[in-house]
Amino acid sequence: MSGQLRSALIIGVQGIRARKLRTFLSMVSLFLGVLAIVVVQAGSQVAERAMLADVELNSGKDGTAQLFVPSNPKVPQVLAETLTGRSDAVAMRSTSATIGEPGVRALNPGASPFEGPGAGGYGYPMTCDSQGNCTSGEDQSVPKGVAIEVRLTSLTGDVRQFRPYRQESGRWLDFDSAPSLAPRIVLNKQAAVGFQRYRVPAQMRIAGATADPTPQIIGVVDDGGYGAAAYVRQDELSNWVPSTTATAGTPDPRFGGGTSVLLSGAGTDVERVLKSRLAANGVDPSQLRTELVQSRARAASTLNLMRWIFLGMAALVLLIGVAAILNVGLATVGERVEEFALRRAVGTSRLLLAGIVLAETLLTGLFTAGAAIGVGALAFKIAVPLLGSGRMAFLRDLSFPWQAAVAGIIAGLVAGVLGGSIPALRAARIPIATVMRA
Amino acid sequence: MTALLQLSGITKTLTGQDEPRTILAGVDLTVHSGQSVAILGRSGSGKSTLLSLIGLFDRPDGGTYLLGDRDITRLPERKAAALRSAEFGFVFQRFFLLKHLTAMQNVAMALVNGQGWASRRQRRARVLAALDRVGIAHLAKHKPARLSGGEQQRVAIARALVREPRILLADEPTGALDAETGNLVVEVLRSATDQGCGLILVTHDQDHAAKMGRVLRLRDGVLA
Ligand SMILES: Nc1ncnc2c1ncn2[C@@H]1O[C@H](COP(=O)(O)OP(=O)(O)O)[C@@H](O)[C@H]1O
Ligand SMILES: [Mg+2]
Numbered sequence: 001m002s003g004q005l006r007s008a009l010i011i012g013v014q015g016i017r018a019r020k021l022r023t024f025l026s027m028v029s030l031f032l033g034v035l036a037i038v039v040v041q042a043g044s045q046v047a048e049r050a051m052l053a054d055v056e057l058n059s060g061k062d063g064t065a066q067l068f069v070p071s072n073p074k075v076p077q078v079l080a081e082t083l084t085g086r087s088d089a090v091a092m093r094s095t096s097a098t099i100g101e102p103g104v105r106a107l108n109p110g111a112s113p114f115e116g117p118g119a120g121g122y123g124y125p126m127t128c129d130s131q132g133n134c135t136s137g138e139d140q141s142v143p144k145g146v147a148i149e150v151r152l153t154s155l156t157g158d159v160r161q162f163r164p165y166r167q168e169s170g171r172w173l174d175f176d177s178a179p180s181l182a183p184r185i186v187l188n189k190q191a192a193v194g195f196q197r198y199r200v201p202a203q204m205r206i207a208g209a210t211a212d213p214t215p216q217i218i219g220v221v222d223d224g225g226y227g228a229a230a231y232v233r234q235d236e237l238s239n240w241v242p243s244t245t246a247t248a249g250t251p252d253p254r255f256g257g258g259t260s261v262l263l264s265g266a267g268t269d270v271e272r273v274l275k276s277r278l279a280a281n282g283v284d285p286s287q288l289r290t291e292l293v294q295s296r297a298r299a300a301s302t303l304n305l306m307r308w309i310f311l312g313m314a315a316l317v318l319l320i321g322v323a324a325i326l327n328v329g330l331a332t333v334g335e336r337v338e339e340f341a342l343r344r345a346v347g348t349s350r351l352l353l354a355g356i357v358l359a360e361t362l363l364t365g366l367f368t369a370g371a372a373i374g375v376g377a378l379a380f381k382i383a384v385p386l387l388g389s390g391r392m393a394f395l396r397d398l399s400f401p402w403q404a405a406v407a408g409i410i411a412g413l414v415a416g417v418l419g420g421s422i423p424a425l426r427a428a429r430i431p432i433a434t435v436m437r438a
Numbered sequence: 439m440t441a442l443l444q445l446s447g448i449t450k451t452l453t454g455q456d457e458p459r460t461i462l463a464g465v466d467l468t469v470h471s472g473q474s475v476a477i478l479g480r481s482g483s484g485k486s487t488l489l490s491l492i493g494l495f496d497r498p499d500g501g502t503y504l505l506g507d508r509d510i511t512r513l514p515e516r517k518a519a520a521l522r523s524a525e526f527g528f529v530f531q532r533f534f535l536l537k538h539l540t541a542m543q544n545v546a547m548a549l550v551n552g553q554g555w556a557s558r559r560q561r562r563a564r565v566l567a568a569l570d571r572v573g574i575a576h577l578a579k580h581k582p583a584r585l586s587g588g589e590q591q592r593v594a595i596a597r598a599l600v601r602e603p604r605i606l607l608a609d610e611p612t613g614a615l616d617a618e619t620g621n622l623v624v625e626v627l628r629s630a631t632d633q634g635c636g637l638i639l640v641t642h643d644q645d646h647a648a649k650m651g652r653v654l655r656l657r658d659g660v661l662a
Contacts, residue, residue: 003555347523
């Protein structure tokens with residue numbers, strides 16, 4: 001370190017220590033400005049996560065390609081043969097299943113949730129034939145019993161790489177072990193509520209099944225869905241629902257119909273192989289649509305607009321902080337005219353003197369920024385576990401965004417430079433002769 | 439033997455609010471090592487202006503200024519700062535001590551100026567030596583508020599001496615002190631010349647002037 005730098009450090013620290021209260025006061029408003037910037041940055045990060053979290057669960061992470069395969073009796077067979085054991089492509093097919101007492105109406109017809117919006121049923125399910133004649137209403141002749149209806153989704157592989165379901169308890173499906181005869185199922189949170197509330201016999205009736213298997217519930221996940229749902233390994237389900245039966249290829253129309261295959265990116269080899277095999281088995285190629293999930297890009301413009309509006313407001317607050325530093329800085333230079341003239345008289349150069357004044361405000365700015373970032377991070381750490389439950393569960397694994405810290409440091413530096421440069425210039429211009437004349 | 443400093447025909451015209459006024463109209467002055475010079479003159483005669491030119495706070499309009507055999511009449515500010523640090527020591531009528539620093543730190547200020555670097559230990563040793571030279575080493579830890587006027591001025595003299603300058607410039611250093619303390623301060627300043635330092639003392643006091651090797655008078659912008 002050169003003599004200049006060491007001298008500047010000593011003089012700067014002496015200057016700050018001689019005016020602790022004043023330094024502190026100029027820090028207060030700057031602190032608020034930097035804090036505003038940090039909060040906006042962290043907030044927009046949280047908002048982005050909030051907007052994307054549900055999208056990720058419902059359609060998939062950004063870059064995931066979703067191939068919709070229309071119903072066809074041979075489709076399940078082709079999918080199972082092509083995709084079993086693969087990790088870069090997973091087929092999902094949903095059907096209706098009712099777990100509980102046989103021969104009764106489910107407690108939640110239509111797999112409606114037990115809590116929150118839609119609880120108590122979505123209304124009676126409608127069944128429509130191919131001519132568009134719909135029959136509405138529940139079959140009142142069947143008594144209600146202890147049974148829970150779920151939307152049962154069979155998977156050929158681990159889907160969580162595309163849709164990051166959060167484990168609530170227990171385990172997720174294990175795709176490496178040998179298939180079990182008693183299908184292992186993972187419930188979503190809404191279904192778990194029902195199972196917690198009622199003593200439900202472990203017997204599962206699946207649309208198109210040849211017999212009723214006894215499922216083993218191994219875990220609960222948050223899948224972002226509103227209705228009661230469950231997930232099962234496709235090969236464990238196919239023991240009970242032979243792919244050759246006509247209904248097996250006809251998924252429950254209430255749950256969207258068809259099969260979707262999630263792929264890591266569009267235009268992969270698997271996609272091409274899958275499409276050609278499906279075409280060879282009678283699926284019309286023009287009906288195979290692939291959609292790429294690009295939620296971030298779609299959300300980005302909205303988020304950016306919000307971020308700029310809030311950053312603009314934060315910048316205004318910061319400007320007030322700068323004005324405060326500038327005000328204090330100018331007053332201080334006025335007060336220190338004699339000190340600065342004296343320092344120049346004993347050989348301190350103009351440049352170094354200006355540097356010291358600038359360094360003092362810069363140090364103040366950085367120190368303030370550090371404090372504001374610290375407070376912001378601490379508040380974040382305290383607030384996140386409090387907020388991070390229920391619908392805001394995505395907050396749980398969110399750490400204080402580094403962008404907010406960087407923005408805070410930059411804001412502190414900018415404020416220091418803006419608020420310090422004018423006093424620094426003034427300090428450098430003080431004429432020694434005039435001040436020291438007797 | 440070359441002089442410590444040699445001024446010839448130095449002029450300075452100050453332009454204030456009114457019409458320009460010539461303060462110095464050709465000042466000649468030579469100071470040798472170990473010499474002391476008293477400058478007397480009425481208030482407003484330009485004594486402080488002359489000292490500020492010698493001390494490189496300001497530059498003359500005309501004439502030549504030699505420091506040793508180096509012409510420093512038109513010296514850029516950056517080099518002037520280095521020379522102020524290395525060659526000159528200043529004592530003013532007001533002591534100009536920083537009230538938030540101790541006597542020791544006030545003296546050390548002349549060492550912490552970006553011109554070279556002395557370690558904390560070296561600084562301490564040099565500061566204590568300088569305070570000892572002016573007889574107040576025992577007050578090193580005191581802040582200015584706890585020192586008498588004479589003690590404060592001696593801290594200022596220690597600050598001027600700590601870099602062992604070749605020329606000591608004192609502008610009415612006893613102006614704010616009583617007679618007895620003033621005598622003491624002038625004696626401290628004069629004793630600096632024993633080690634070869636040159637001294638220019640601006641004063642109104644005939645007795646103090648008489649203690650210097652030469653007595654000059656500034657009148658109508660000329661030294662005589
Ligand atoms: N910055 C300045 N601008 C214009 N005139 C000045 C300035 N400073 C001092 N003067 C004038 O210059 C003259 C000499 O001042 P100075 O050197 O301080 O005299 P002395 O120290 O002998 O009392 C005075 O008349 C004073 O009013
Ligand atoms: Mg004067």
